[in-house]
Amino acid sequence: MYKYRRLRTAGVLALSVALGGCMVACSSDGGSEPAPDGVDNAVTDTSEGVAATVNGTEIGEKAVTDYIADFRASASLEDDAAWAEWMTSNSYTPESVREDVIDYYANDILLRAAASEYGITVEQAEIDEELASVREQFDSDEAWQEALEASNFTEEEYKETVLEPNLLQEKLSEAVAAESGEGEGAAEGEGTGSSDEDLLAAAQEYEDLFDGARRSSHILFAAEDAEKAQEVLDQINAGEITFEEAATQYSTDTGSAEAGGDVGWDCFTTFVDEYQTALDGLEKDQVSGLVESEFGTHIIKCTDIYVVPEGGITDVSQLPEEFQEQLKSQAESAESSSFDTWFEEYRSKAEIVVNPMPEGLPYDIDMSAYETTAEGEEGALEDAAVDGENAATDAEAAEGEAAAGDEAAAGEAADAADANAEAAADAEAGAEAAAEEGAEAEAGAAEATAETPEAPAAAEEGAEAAAETGEAAAE
Numbered sequence: 001m002y003k004y005r006r007l008r009t010a011g012v013l014a015l016s017v018a019l020g021g022c023m024v025a026c027s028s029d030g031g032s033e034p035a036p037d038g039v040d041n042a043v044t045d046t047s048e049g050v051a052a053t054v055n056g057t058e059i060g061e062k063a064v065t066d067y068i069a070d071f072r073a074s075a076s077l078e079d080d081a082a083w084a085e086w087m088t089s090n091s092y093t094p095e096s097v098r099e100d101v102i103d104y105y106a107n108d109i110l111l112r113a114a115a116s117e118y119g120i121t122v123e124q125a126e127i128d129e130e131l132a133s134v135r136e137q138f139d140s141d142e143a144w145q146e147a148l149e150a151s152n153f154t155e156e157e158y159k160e161t162v163l164e165p166n167l168l169q170e171k172l173s174e175a176v177a178a179e180s181g182e183g184e185g186a187a188e189g190e191g192t193g194s195s196d197e198d199l200l201a202a203a204q205e206y207e208d209l210f211d212g213a214r215r216s217s218h219i220l221f222a223a224e225d226a227e228k229a230q231e232v233l234d235q236i237n238a239g240e241i242t243f244e245e246a247a248t249q250y251s252t253d254t255g256s257a258e259a260g261g262d263v264g265w266d267c268f269t270t271f272v273d274e275y276q277t278a279l280d281g282l283e284k285d286q287v288s289g290l291v292e293s294e295f296g297t298h299i300i301k302c303t304d305i306y307v308v309p310e311g312g313i314t315d316v317s318q319l320p321e322e323f324q325e326q327l328k329s330q331a332e333s334a335e336s337s338s339f340d341t342w343f344e345e346y347r348s349k350a351e352i353v354v355n356p357m358p359e360g361l362p363y364d365i366d367m368s369a370y371e372t373t374a375e376g377e378e379g380a381l382e383d384a385a386v387d388g389e390n391a392a393t394d395a396e397a398a399e400g401e402a403a404a405g406d407e408a409a410a411g412e413a414a415d416a417a418d419a420n421a422e423a424a425a426d427a428e429a430g431a432e433a434a435a436e437e438g439a440e441a442e443a444g445a446a447e448a449t450a451e452t453p454e455a456p457a458a459a460e461e462g463a464e465a466a467a468e469t470g471e472a473a474a475e
Contacts, residue, residue: 036112038168042066043105052102052354054109061358064101068363074152083363084370094364098357108165110347115168118175122167130163131155173339180338199316202327207308209267210323215304216279217261219246220253221297229290229297236287236299243287243301252296261301268326275300 035044035057042063049061077083087093115121138144148155153162203210221229232250235241241249247261256263263269266279274293282288282302291298309318316324357364 036109036116038112038115038164039109043109049358050355051098052106052352054106054352055113055350057109059102059105059109061361063105064098065361065363067101067104068097070152072363080365084365084367087367088370093367094361095357097363098361099354102354106350106352107343107347110350111165111169111172111343114343114346115172118172120168120171120175122164122171126167127159127163130167131159134163169339173335176339176342177335180342196316198331199319199324199327200313202331203313203316203319203323206267206327207313210306210313210319211308213265213267213306214279214282214302215265215306215320215322216263216282217243217247217259217301217303218253218256218263218275219243219251219261219299220256220295221250221299222252223292223296226290226292226297229299233287233290233299243299246299262303265304265306265320265322268322274298 035041039057043060044058045060045062046058047060047062048065050058051061051064052059072078072083075086077086087097135144138147148158219229219232221232228250232241232246236243236246244260247257251257251261253261253263263271266276271279272293272295274291275298278288278291278298278300279302282300284302284305286302288298288300291300304320306320306323313319319327
């Protein structure tokens with residue numbers, strides 16, 4: 001889905017998904033079409049010129065410049081050299097950075113215009129509820145405040161510039177899907193594609209896949225620890241330790257070990273053949289013997305088996321909770337893709353005019369020195385490859401002479417091959433040195449940014465997770 005991300009490095013919580021309140025708001029000059037409800041006045045400030053117009057609504061050049069300046073400050077890229085290195089390493093130019101920021105603002109304006117057309121608004125109570133779900137991911141108020149500070153947000157800014165627009169988009173997505181008949185429950189606010197009727201239809205479609213599905217847990221040992229695996233298996237069979245306790249204590253698969261060895265349902269997971277074959281032979285609550293695979297030695301327990309009721313699935317309540325969640329996730333993914341397509345079409349009908357980039361902007365620095373460095377690194381690698389090919393060709397020729405001639409010719413050929421090999425090695429070493437210099441430059445840029453920010457107009461699945469489920473750390 002289209003989500004709001006700004007060119008700003010993320011902290012513990014990736015709150016960096018919008019601009020909004022961190023700018024000083026000021027009025028538009030009134031010469032353009034009124035901006036849709038919710039568009040920050042700072043965006044339409046044309047005191048330093050007009051960067052672009054979207055259906056007559058002007059995006060001020062000042063807003064774009066301030067946006068980029070704020071990003072550079074938060075990412076420790078205020079030094080022009082660091083800024084140039086960051087742009088080079090991320091395939092940006094000053095012009096393309098400006099274009100991405102304009103795109104971000106254009107999408108925001110169009111999204112709000114579309115929401116207005118559909119009569120969609122977001123209530124304060126909805127924002128507060130979303131905020132509460134995000135805050136629950138933190139152990140304390142102090143940790144929450146640290147995350148906000150790391151992302152250069154106040155709590156109020158986060159609500160206004162992240163939660164509100166994301167909720168607006170979710171509701172617009174539901175309205176669009178309801179209008180197209182993709183989600184029967186959308187009109188009642190149940191969310192598109194995930195009503196009981198839709199889930200039931202999907203479940204019935206997958207009946208053959210679900211029938212006989214097995215859920216399992218395992219304990220994994222390194223291949224050389226088969227003897228230890230047998231000892232643990234004997235303890236489990238003797239009732240000296242539970243399977244779950246053994247998984248937590250002994251399994252080298254740390255991810256599943258924390259869940260007592262649970263690896264989920266086989267209808268949603270692909271296991272190696274040895275594992276799947278052993279699992280298929282188990283009844284519910286039965287534990288396997290030792291199973292060898294490319295990953296090591298497994299002890300497998302079948303923890304559940306799902307059997308489609310006689311007469312088929314007639315109600316979603318007949319599905320395990322994990323099946324329902326999987327079907328909901330698939331429906332939401334389809335909804336997201338559908339909305340993206342709809343929004344692309346909606347945007348294509350808009351009148352968007354981007355004005356030429358003015359001269360003298362503070363972020364518009366001379367990139368020639370850094371572009372030359374990058375080209376030099378590529379050239380060094382190409383030269384190394386050519387030298388290596390030449391050396392190989394010369395060596396082959398020398399070997400041919402040695403085979404046809406006397407020992408002296410063979411000795412000369414060998415000397416020539418050695419000399420050429422040394423030349424190739426020197427060329428390769430030079431290329432490696434150049435590459436190392438380039439890597440050091442990239443490392444400097446990476447240290448300056450904490451994580452590479454993405455273009456603001458990109459489809460933002462991570463931001464969707466932060467707004468919808470509170471999985472903020474993924475942002």
